[in-house]
Amino acid sequence: MxxxxxxxxxxxxxxxxxxxxxxxxxxxxxxxxxxxxxxxxxxxxxxxxxxxxxxxxxxWANKNELVVDAVAVLFDQLELPDLGSLQADIEHVVLQFAGLLERPETKTALMAVVAESTRDAPLRERIRASIVDRQKRLVLDGRRRAQERGELPSEREPLTADAIDDLIFDVVAGAVVHRALVSAEPVDAQWVARLSALLVGGLGAVAALG
Amino acid sequence: MxxxxxxxxxxxxxxxxxxxxxxxxxxxxxxxxxxxxxxxxxxxxxxxxxxxxxxxxxxWANKNELVVDAVAVLFDQLELPDLGSLQADIEHVVLQFAGLLERPETKTALMAVVAESTRDAPLRERIRASIVDRQKRLVLDGRRRAQERGELPSEREPLTADAIDDLIFDVVAGAVVHRALVSAEPVDAQWVARLSALLVGGLGAVAALG
Amino acid sequence: MxxxxxxxxxxxxxxxxxxxxxxxxxxxxxxxxxxxxxxxxxxxxxxxxxxxxxxxxxxWANKNELVVDAVAVLFDQLELPDLGSLQADIEHVVLQFAGLLERPETKTALMAVVAESTRDAPLRERIRASIVDRQKRLVLDGRRRAQERGELPSEREPLTADAIDDLIFDVVAGAVVHRALVSAEPVDAQWVARLSALLVGGLGAVAALG
Amino acid sequence: MxxxxxxxxxxxxxxxxxxxxxxxxxxxxxxxxxxxxxxxxxxxxxxxxxxxxxxxxxxWANKNELVVDAVAVLFDQLELPDLGSLQADIEHVVLQFAGLLERPETKTALMAVVAESTRDAPLRERIRASIVDRQKRLVLDGRRRAQERGELPSEREPLTADAIDDLIFDVVAGAVVHRALVSAEPVDAQWVARLSALLVGGLGAVAALG
DNA sequence: AGTTAAGCGAGACGGTACGTCAAGTCTTCAG
DNA sequence: CTGAAGACTTGACGTACCGTCTCGCTTAACT
Known part of the structure; x- marks a missing residue:
């Protein structure tokens, strides 16, 4: 960054x-x-x-680049402690992420810079480098741990594994952002439990596709 | 509207x-x-x-209200033809939605007005009324059909059913938006297949929570 | 103007x-x-x-054009009452002009816009039209009256007459401005008397050149 | 300097x-x-x-002081060779001065710094010391020579002599500057001849005032 | 048929922020 | 201490839009 x-x-x-x-x-x-x-x-x-x-x-060349840098550091605070099960790990990180999105500085800034980035390639790249790609570590860590625990099979092909990691990332991040900002409904424990259940329950079916 | x-x-x-x-x-x-x-x-x-x-x-009172109205009508074009299975129905609507998000007018406008709406309650209400709530019909129709086909159990409690509908809506819409605008990766057939598999596979687990 | x-x-x-x-x-x-x-x-x-x-x-396109317009009107206040002799007329208008140049708004503005006009043809034209040419009337009137009184011969050629009018204008205006702004010495009665004497005394010699 | x-x-x-x-x-x-x-x-x-x-x-403390110094040296190039008559001496120096004012660096700078000096006493003093007072020598030399030639009477009182020198200086310098920069007309041989005639012809009348 | 109130195009208005530029000062390193 | 380099504060620049306003003109519905 x-x-x-x-x-x-x-x-x-x-x-x-x-x-x-x-x-x-x-x-x-x-x-x-x-x-x-x-x-x-x-x-x-x-x-x-x-x-x-x-x-x-x-x-900084403009307001958007400045805002990305100002906000990016906040996303680095997300962590993934080992809570013993995939479901618990997911719930924890989703709640953390939701907490971050409730902060007024992220809530107002994140969508705005993403909107601008649809017309500004350098900005898009900066967002990706400063924010998006850095948080994929959470998915990687969570998957690796689940495999170590035996909750997920480990012999998958690397390419497929990457694609599934990306899918999970988009689903989790997208769902939380949509719930919080578009639907404007609270990301509470019950909603998180359902989302986690959906993911854990569906992962097997996805892996089966090959 | x-x-x-x-x-x-x-x-x-x-x-x-x-x-x-x-x-x-x-x-x-x-x-x-x-x-x-x-x-x-x-x-x-x-x-x-x-x-x-x-x-x-x-x-129109300002630029954002105008933009919401200009874009809202595009979302009404989404349809859910009966393709015979829940998985096929989901894949179809996701691809349609992705196509809509690829259009430059929606791509640039949607996130921007949502970003503005985090600080502007009337705008948030207008977005919800003109765009968001109107598309929930797609989830309702899809679920109803799946129940008619017997793919999903039908005896659930209404409140839980609503909550699950909302969850599915946020997951589908959020994931597609995040994939298309934040990750800036193509929403192609393979990705859609995996997302649909995740949903169909996970729905059982979610319903089991009660 | x-x-x-x-x-x-x-x-x-x-x-x-x-x-x-x-x-x-x-x-x-x-x-x-x-x-x-x-x-x-x-x-x-x-x-x-x-x-x-x-x-x-x-x-107004810029500061200089604005200043010219703001100041021009002040120069229109100059008048040439008939005081009975060419010498008296000259002394009167010179004192009036000196009084104008002592006003802080003219003192600071006049030289500045003229300085700018050396590099700005439209400004030069505006100054000429709004200020310079309009005050030549004073010289014309003074000369005409002197001729009527018989203080100056009247049969001169028009072209030469114009050239002498211009000369007198440059000498009077230039001398007063130089005295007031460059030498920064007072334009008092004695100085004015000497200047007028120089002009009245020299006019015959100039006319003799043909 | x-x-x-x-x-x-x-x-x-x-x-x-x-x-x-x-x-x-x-x-x-x-x-x-x-x-x-x-x-x-x-x-x-x-x-x-x-x-x-x-x-x-x-x-240098600021732009204006720098410009005064940069330009001052150019004025020291003016000379007053003995051409045998007061009229010839005046015509020569006026043409030299006009040539100097036509140079772009003096044309643009002289009026500008004088304009600034109306509000800046140290600058005014610097202009006087570096430019104005140094050129009065030309008037003094010209007058002295004319007296030696017998073109002008020599028994005048010193104070009056100084005042007349100053008047001539303001008239010559002012008229040339006004002609060149304000009227923006050429300082050609004919105009110079007329100006010189005016001065030479008028000097007697001025001296007669006492 | 005439009245009348709102709609309309045009463009001036008071504002606010923009992104740039120059003035003149300050801080570092090299001689 | 001098000097080059360049970052710094300050403050004005001239432009672009905002959302409002004031004109004179048009248009349909209600007398």
Whole structure:
């Protein structure tokens, strides 16, 4: 996750302030909480961070890239402790993810930058690198553990395994986001239990397809 | 789906032009295709529709409400023909939905208005009424047919049935959106087959929870 | 003196506010007094005039054109009452002109726009039309009266007469401006008397050149 | 003409580069020619001179002081060769001065810095010291020679003589500048002949005032 | 048939934010 | 301490849209 343009030869001249970087990202998150994505302005973020607007633009090309970086770090807090069963592991991570999506800074920002990314390839790539791909580890870890426990068969072909991992990732992330943001209904224990049951119950059928 | 502010007393004076309405929505879709949501401007839509800006604002309060109405009608084209099995029905509707999300006007608009709706309750309500709730019919019809065919047990409690319908809706819609817009991977036949297998295979486990 | 772009067909649409025009010019003069030309900003003028910046730019292309219009009207106040002799007439108008140049709004603005006009042909033309050419009337009137009084011979050729009028204009205006702004010395009665004497005394020699 | 801040104790450390000084002034003149005063930037001058911005600011407080120094040296090129008569001497120097004002670097710079000086006393003083007062020598020399030739009486009081010198200076410089920059008409031989005739013819009348 | 109230196109209006640019200062490293 | 490099704060720039308003004109429904 390279958050800014890294100069190739930053030999001479006054170096960029490292404090400014963190102050800006923190100010961005604060502005997202108070104003939401669409009312967040670069000038306001600069003021909050105690920094000039030009300093923002020296580091990030536009609002969306800044917001992605500001929010990305939050997603790295997701963890997958070993709770003893696949179903429990899934429920835990889904609840964690739902908690993250309830935070106003993620709720307002995530969909907005994804929407923008449909027309902005560099942004799409940045989202993928900074957020999406980094969280696939959760699926990989969960599957590996389930195989070690014997809950899932382990002799599958690597290509198929990857495809199923991707499917699970899209289903879990998509379902939670849709529930939370589109349907605007709570992601409570009962809903999580049903989703987990669906996944655990259906995985066998998927694997059987080959 | 009330597409505009309906005046309470439309008694006297010149009536609103019905042609203008459709021209505006069509112009909005065209602008979405060419410019995307974030670069679409009200002035541009008005010009494309051959209409004054005033005329737009007399009918829609702002850009988001207009975009929701312009896009909503596209979602009504989704159908669920009886293909003989639950798995086939699901695969069919998922492919149709994916096709819809690949259209540039929906791709750019859907996530954007949902993002805005996280901070705008009336907009959230309009999205729900114009788009989301209207498509739940697909899940209801599919489930009813599967029960008629005997693929699913029919004696479930109504409340649980509703909850499972909602779950399926969020999983299907969420997964497809996430695959198409976030992961930015193609929703092809193989992926659809795996998703359908997961659902059909998992439904039993979910129903067993009661 | 066309103070703004006059649309050829201002048939439709909301008409421009006439009050805004005068408020802006008045605000410009006030800003010149307080801040001088180089620290005058378009935003500040707009604020003082209680008008949006866009309204300024809709009427004037840039700061210099605005300043020329704001100042031009002041030069129209110069008059040439008949005081009975050429020398007295000259002294009177020179003192009036010096008084005008002592006003802070003219002092700071006149040289600045002339400086800019060396690189901006449209501005040069506007200055000529709005300020310079309009004041040549003073020279014409003064000469005509002197001829009527018999102080100057009247049978000169028109072309030569024009050339001498121009010379007198440049000498009087140039000398006063140079004294006031470059030498920064007072234009007092004694200096004016000497300048007038120089002119009246020298005019015969110039006319003799043919 | 002290062109820069002279450090009182230039004892220790690396000495300032003398070459840099001339490179900067030359770069300033080049920038004036290409861009004019208002578009000349300190950063651009520094780049042209192959020097850091810091180096500029260590020597000149701001853009205007730099420009005055860059241009002042050009005015020192004016000379007053003895051509045998007052009229000829005046015509010669006026043509020289007009030639100087036609150069793009002086044309754009002179009026601009004078305009700025109306609100900036130190700048006014610098202009006076570097440019204005230095050229009064031309008037003094011309007058002295005319007296030696017997074209002008020599027994005048010193104070009156000074005042007349100043008047002539303002009239000549002012008239030429006004003709060249405000009226934007050529300073050709005929115009110069008329101006000279006016002066020579009028001087007697002025001297008669006492 | 005439009145009348709303619709309509046009475009000016007060705002807010944009992204850029230059001024002049500060910080680092190299000599 | 000088000097090059370049990051920094500040503040204005001129533009683009927003959503509102004010015109003069048009149009159908109700007298």
């Amino acid at each position: 390279r958050s800014r343009t890294t100069p190739d030869t930053p030999r001479t001249g006054r170096p960029r302030s490292a404090e400014a970087d963190e102050a800006i990202l923190e100010a961005t998150r604060a502005a997202l909480v108070e104003l939401g994505w669409s009312k967040l302005t670069m000038g306001d973020v600069a003021t909050r961070a105690g920094v000039a607007k030009t300093t923002l633009y020296r580091r | 009330r597409s505009r502010t309906t005046p309470d007393t439309p008694r006297t004076g010149r009536p609103r032009s019905a042609e203008a309405d459709e021209a505006i929505l069509e112009a909005t879709r065209a602008a979405l295709v060419e410019l995307g949501w974030s670069k679409l401007t009200m002035g541009d839509v008005a010009t494309r529709a051959g209409v004054a800006k005033t005329t737009l604002y007399r009918r | 066309r103070s703004r772009t006059t649309p050829d067909t201002p048939r439709t649409g909301r008409p421009r506010s006439a009050e805004a025009d005068e408020a802006i010019l008045e605000a410009t003069r006030a800003a010149l007094v307080e801040l001088g030309w180089s620290k005058l900003t378009m935003g500040d003028v707009a604020t003082r005039a209680g008008v949006a910046k866009t309204t300024l730019y809709r009427r | 002290r062109s820069r801040t002279t450090p009182d104790t230039p004892r220790t450390g690396r000495p300032r580069s003398a070459e840099a000084d001339e490179a900067i002034l030359e770069a300033t003149r080049a920038a004036l020619v290409e861009l004019g005063w208002s578009k000349l930037t300190m950063g651009d001058v520094a780049t042209r001179a192959g020097v850091a911005k810091t180096t500029l600011y260590r020597r």
